[in-house]
Amino acid sequence: MRREFAMPDVGEGLTEAEIIAWQVAPGDTVTVNQILCEIETAKAAVELPSPWAGTVGELLVEPGRTVDVGSPIIVIETAEAAPEPAAPAAPAKEEQGAKIGEAGKDGRIATLVGYGPRPGSVTRRPRKNAAPAPTPAPAAEPEPQPVASNGAVPLAKPPVRKLAKDLGIDLRTVTPSGADGIITRADVEAHATAPARPAVSSGGERREPIRGVRKATAAAVTGSAFTAPHVTEFLTIDITATMELRDRLRADRGYRDVKLTPLAFVAKAVCLAAARTPDLNARWDEAAGEIVYYDRVQLGIAAATPRGLIVPKIRDADTLSLRELAVALTELTDTARSGKTPPADLVGGTFTITNVGVFGVDTGTPILNPGEAGILAVGAIKPMPWVVDGELAVRTVCQLALSFDHRLVDGEQGSRFLADVGALLTDPGLALTW
Template identity: 65%
Template sequence: MPQFKQFPLPDTAEGLTEAEILTWHVKPGDAVKVNQIICEIETAKAAVELPCPWDGVVTEVLAEVGQTVEVGAPIITIDLDPSGAATAPAPAPAAAPATNGKIGEEMPGGRIATLVGYGPKSGAAKRRTRKAAPVAPAAAVQTPPPVVAPPAPAAPAPTPAPAVVEPAAVEPAATSRGGYVPLAKPPVRKLAKDLGVDLHAVPGSGPGGVITREDVERAVAPAPAAAPAAAVATGSRERRVPIKGVRKATAQAMVDSAFTAPHVTEFLTVDVTPMMELRARLKSHPRFRDVKLTPLAFAAKAVLLAARRTPDVNATWDEAAQEIVYKDYVHLGIAAATPRGLVVPKVRDADGMSLKELAVALDELATTARDGKTSPADMMGGTFTITNVGVFGVDTGTPIINPGEVAILALGAIRDMPWVVDGQVVPRKVCQLALSFDHRVVDGQQGSQFLADVGALLADPAVAMTY
């Protein structure tokens, strides 16, 4: 006998409440095995592949591609005993009263008792039918009522149920914008959102007036030269993109941080010529020959060394316990711009790494982030963050502290600039640093000392010998 189970969207990382379905790797009728990847989702932290928890056959996919689903909501139904699908028992009579059962116990009609009620009825699984566009009740139509004799008060006429009208019979022109729902599949709706097309203004060429992908693409295609006014009337110069995934999480985190932690930002301009000269020498050294040695690696190493002298920048403010938590380790976060938005993956225990190990870890971290393969666990638990705005040619900025941390360093672009050396103006490699810190934890003296130490290490790497 068929045994249907619904797989709810799991919490792939602490604190997540929803995720977007990116792709499905299975469809109804496919046989699946335990740990087989069935779909890919995008959470607020990363793209994650979901494995199947059971062996069986897919009977129904409950979430469309592009749909945002709350954690705990079912996304797929699997028949754990497909061999009995053809001989499913008849459903219980409609008059049979509902009875309670123990969790996991099979009830009349083949339903299984669960924590929140009962599982689906036995029988061939069917996809949920699409609802036809709603039709306004007759009483809502603004037309003069016919002159007829009123019904007798003792026998009022029952209110008729709304008639089900085929989609083709719905005339958009005769229906209000608020009640008319354009007929289009989810992928077509997503395309329309991405292109900024209002589906209410797109005539459907598919069966029953369904709007197709070609209809949406035609809506944004340039109008013929002979009729420029038509393009203005039907087109749109705005795009609306739903706030979700990484963008939604980043926005909320930045608001929480900016309006919770009292930010202070200090700036320092540094002559990093000695650092760049050391980098050039190390790139030809056998140990670093196959290593991508970037200025970011030197800045990261300087931060790790300076944090030993000022441990306050590597702490956490615990509001609930009214405590400052000092960390004896550094999980270094590196802000990375990816096609999915800004993410901050971590280099775990970075304080114990050599310059070479740090350079390799940073290169791997950046590659994984750009490919969208950073796991949610690798973006949690950071203690200090570096944002490298210099790669965009920006001198510096006022970075916002990541929630849960108390300091962040912005590394600006390295430029050839005039600099005074021994009383002479000479061209040097110059970089600007910006340090934002939480003034509840880090005082001005401590923040200034930390930033000065980082600058000194970049201006003269030999200073590291004294730390």
Template identity: 60%
Template sequence: MPEFKSFPLPDTAEGLTEAEILSWHVEPGDAVTVNQIVVEIETAKAAVELPCPWAGVVTELHVRAGQTVDVGTPILTVDVDPDGAAPDKGSLNGSLSSSPSSSPNNGTAVPAPAAEEEEMKPLVGYGSKATSAKRRARKGPAVPAGPAAEAAQVTVAAAFERAPGPLPEGVEASVLPAPPGAAPSGLPGGHVPLAKPPVRKLAKDLGVDLRALAGSGAQGVITRDDVQQAAAGTARAPAAPAPAVGGERRVPIKGVRKATAAAMVSSAFTAPHVTEFLTVDVTPMMEFRERLKSSRRFRGVKLTPLAFCAKAVALAIARTPEVNAAWDEAAQEIVYKDYVHLGIAAATPRGLIVPKVRNAESLSLRELAEALEALTATARDGKTQPAEMVDGTFTITNVGVFGVDTGTPIINPGESAILAFGAIRDTPWVVDGEIEVRKVCQLALSFDHRLVDGQQGSEFLADVGALLADPAVAMTY
């Protein structure tokens, strides 16, 4: 007999309450093995690939790509005993669209059978906990069965469509001549709607004209289900084009952007910010950097000015530990940290994230340079994991890479200070009474005035500046 198990959306990071389904790597009828990646989700911190805890045959996908669901909501059902009476793949292809439980945005979790709940044992390292954070249920009308359900799905699918913007990963758009005898698509210029290469191949194999379909995926992407419905003669008609709205483009607030906004608002209106500025002649540092780059010890290492800044911060924190502390409002305590988990603000396609260099105070300049290079590459590829972005103690935001001189950064929640490292420019500078062209940059330190006084903030900023102006000063610390 078949044995069905539902896979709930796990809590991949402490405190996660919801996540968006970015893309499915399987479809109903596919055989899966233990630890096979089946879905990619986006949390408030990062994109995460989830493996399947069981081996078997996928029988149903409960949510669509682009849908946001709560932790604990079943997203996938697997028949772990397919040799009993496994349904064939053809009978399962329509399960995503026909099942009432899979209707997107209906606001309710898909219940799992009671007997099944006791057996669900997600893989070690993630899984919904009994004490998972709970959210207020989303409001949304229940979707009835039958013809009304199909009409409701059309309405909900339209809500998933996005205005023109960056294409989802793996999606292609191309311009092809219309096939002979094809009905006019109504799309200007003969553009084919967005679809991933495997979906485009499926449409070609089934003889389905993509121009006649309305995509149900994020940003109007055509999915395998859309193509299969069209082949079966049950495809939805393309939605009428929306009226012009004066060039506006609306994007839902979610994922990394939503988390960043909440954190910044909380910090700005909780911690009293003070920002101080310092302009530094870093010519000696840049000359020292060139000497190190040509040395055997640093051969093959990407030695950036940011690495020098990170080292200077780690050294200066030892002299002013208040900037590496945290204000515990609930316990009415100041928590001083003997370690430095250095956050580096990184701009990624998904938004601003702040991965950490753990125990930066114990790393040499070379080790810091290597850690920063690895951190940056991981963030650029969108592979930074949630665990790599928590428990920071101090943050550096390198605005100089954008050609910006400085700014007034907002402190990350749970920390007491953040340093903005500005662009290094050739600037007229007075040296021994004479004007010379020197390498100059600006620093801006924002600190929480509840636990960092003006004197402490000023001394820390002056120490960082002195170390960047003359790295030999480190010998005196």
């Protein structure tokens, strides 16, 4: 029978997604859970698995187009008989699991690629088979998106599409040489070795549609900047002792297999300081007229990726040891750079750290993530002249910048928090006294 697979509800309040690339073509045989395509939402890139086994009949959406949730994207011919139309049913049984976007028995939110974090835990339930989306509502006409230079959808077999994806090549820019305009492996390899040419118009400019992560980031920072009254304070600190401690720990047997970066020490200091000044681990709830204080620190780490800036979270960071934070940071950044961060890991933060120092920048004035009370920018770590016991010496120095929401954090609380973070990085032994 002919079955249309609609763009599923990926959860987290998202209503649309862009088809990045198809992994199948008409005539291909697919199995249950085989990846059909990769999509990009406003939060992350996600792979869509097939809910049925059968033969691909038709691709209904071209790569590069944005599709509303509920809109059909692919036709799969199956050998199964058509199911009877389902009448409105009672909520699904507990053993069947929660529907996508709804809370399950244990309070976790079901998402397309698994479940959100278990309360008080950083682990996830293994992903279950994706279910067909509910009956689609009438979809709006998608906005025009660029296709191949000749106006057609690029044609290529799945192995060729995978090769292009691995090489970071957009098939729309490859000139086909195969029969009927099919792009071959040789075409992709030739394109990869050809000299790069700037994609400019006749007017000497390049235009790209505003969409995906870039569109979401723009909306978030604009809303934050004009909603929460920002205050930013700066502090320059001597972190020589912290860097010496890092060198000693690297030689320790317990840390030999861990990538221990200065950011791990900053994360630990932030968690300890938040326990002393809980105003920085809070949220202003305008609708309820309340300030929400959190028991746990859901620590966001700003990460630059090929698709733009995202802020994945380390769940319950305040419960983790320094070593566990270092491991979590490595996993988080590796996943973000590969574009595989699940949408559930991008929401629910309570405080954020942004490391501008990796770009050689001394400091900045970070913008709050919506719904969070504070964000800490960590500047470049470098040797500088410093006065120690009345004598000039060369020390390892770093600048911190803390932005906070002045509606719920006064200058006293913000200054105390920043001073505590600075004190811990200046003398990490203080942690034993807190």
